[in-house]
Amino acid sequence: MKLLVTGGAGYIGSVTAAQLVEAGHEVTVLDDLSTGHADAVPDGARFVEGSFMEPGDLSGFNAVLHFAARSLVGESVEKPALYWSHNLGGTLRLLEAMRKGGVGHIVFSSTAATYGEPENTPIKETDPTRPTNPYGASKLAVDTTLTAFAAMYGIGAVSLRYFNVAGAYGRYRERHVIETHLIPNVLKVALGERESISLFGGDYPTPDGTCVRDYVHVSDVANAHLLALAACERGVHKIFNLGNGAGFSNQQVVDVCREVTGHPIPSSIAPRRAGDPAVLVASSELIQKELGWQPEHSGLTSIIEDAWRAVR
Numbered sequence: 006m007k008l009l010v011t012g013g014a015g016y017i018g019s020v021t022a023a024q025l026v027e028a029g030h031e032v033t034v035l036d037d038l039s040t041g042h043a044d045a046v047p048d049g050a051r052f053v054e055g056s057f058m059e060p061g062d063l064s065g066f067n068a069v070l071h072f073a074a075r076s077l078v079g080e081s082v083e084k085p086a087l088y089w090s091h092n093l094g095g096t097l098r099l100l101e102a103m104r105k106g107g108v109g110h111i112v113f114s115s116t117a118a119t120y121g122e123p124e125n126t127p128i129k130e131t132d133p134t135r136p137t138n139p140y141g142a143s144k145l146a147v148d149t150t151l152t153a154f155a156a157m158y159g160i161g162a163v164s165l166r167y168f169n170v171a172g173a174y175g176r177y178r179e180r181h182v183i184e185t186h187l188i189p190n191v192l193k194v195a196l197g198e199r200e201s202i203s204l205f206g207g208d209y210p211t212p213d214g215t216c217v218r219d220y221v222h223v224s225d226v227a228n229a230h231l232l233a234l235a236a237c238e239r240g241v242h243k244i245f246n247l248g249n250g251a252g253f254s255n256q257q258v259v260d261v262c263r264e265v266t267g268h269p270i271p272s273s274i275a276p277r278r279a280g281d282p283a284v285l286v287a288s289s290e291l292i293q294k295e296l297g298w299q300p301e302h303s304g305l306t307s308i309i310e311d312a313w314r315a316v317r
């Protein structure tokens with residue numbers, strides 16, 4: 006297929022673009038390099054530097070995989086207008102360009118942040134969506150828009166709600182200039198780029214008092230996109246969670262990083278970070294049942310080993 010990958014110079018987009026090229030698709034990456042890197046665009050993909058908010062003529066593409074977004078939760082609280090105009094407004098323009106160009110299918114990077122503070126664990130797709138920050142709200146608004154576009158204009162859409170994506174795929178890894186994610190920041194301590202790691206909150210209602218998250222390997226996330234692409238069906242919007250169904254506390258993440266790197270990784274408990282749910286764990290039964298997705302890396306150790314191998 007002839008595919009447009011927005012955000013294909015970023016972390017998850019570059020891994021997915023690489024797997025799409027390996028599967029024989031003709032891939033064009035559209036990325037403005039605001040948080041991505043030109044050298045992350047896989048060999049064999051065409052690269053267009055530009056914004057998905059001005060996508061131009063999309064005729065000829067069979068589908069869009071839409072990764073590009075603003076995705077810093079804290080920044081979204083400080084600059085809500087930016088998140089609404091970029092993530093929702095920009096995506097509306099992309100969808101209009103798809104409509105004009107006759108592009109019928111889209112796979113969209115949604116997020117666990119659409120659920121907000123969960124009522125049930127593990128979280129199912131049918132659980133309430135009550136985002137607690139503009140980032141999650143803007144992603145939920147795109148999901149709602151996709152449902153309407155599928156019903157009204159007959160596009161085929163799949164939203165994948167990733168939980169905590171981690172690990173690396175070959176040379177493709179997470180390297181954000183502003184890094185907020187736990188695992189890369191813990192590994193920076195082992196690399197000698199940081200003195201220590203602060204764990205935000207030690208008094209959550211969890212076994213060790215630190216937050217619990219569901220880590221899913223970036224390679225398994227990328228593979229889910231190939232399955233989602235094949236499952237796009239005109240007039241239908243499907244939503245799937247993507248996680249491993251197992252929760253690991255922030256303290257456990259640090260402990261596993263110590264084992265994997267052999268570094269003592271000094272850590273301390275710091276105040277809670279605003280808007281962090283105590284526990285976020287996915288039920289991914291639906292995507293396993295409907296698309297046959299099976300994560301190959303379910304253990305936290307193997308995910309962290311891959312992340313470490315790519316940065317050391």
Ligand SMILES: NC(=O)c1ccc[n+]([C@@H]2O[C@H](COP(=O)([O-])OP(=O)(O)OC[C@H]3O[C@@H](n4cnc5c(N)ncnc54)[C@H](O)[C@@H]3O)[C@@H](O)[C@H]2O)c1
Pocket residue numbers: 011012013014015016017018035036037038039040041042055056057058071072073074075076095114115116117166167168169170171181
């Ligand atoms: N990393 C996670 O754990 C996680 C979890 C849930 C959802 N997501 C979502 O997955 C997607 C990818 O996340 P990531 O971690 O790979 O982020 P990333 O920042 O590494 O990648 C995003 C890419 O989009 C590009 N981009 C941003 N705005 C653009 C624009 N206007 N036009 C063109 N390109 C633009 C950036 O330059 C970057 O290359 C995002 O939509 C994010 O919200 C990520």
Ligand SMILES: O=c1ccn([C@@H]2O[C@H](COP(=O)(O)OP(=O)(O)O[C@H]3O[C@H](CO)[C@H](O)[C@H](O)[C@H]3O)[C@@H](O)[C@H]2O)c(=O)[nH]1
Pocket residue numbers: 076078116117118119167168169170185186187188190202203204205206216217218255278281285
């Ligand atoms: O230096 C740090 C960084 C993070 N954390 C903690 O580690 C946990 C995981 O935090 P991350 O920032 O790695 O990930 P989040 O769970 O906040 O965010 C992930 O899930 C969100 C959905 O909830 C969004 O989709 C977001 O894009 C995605 O990265 C949280 O308890 C956080 O407070 C620390 O203690 N110290």
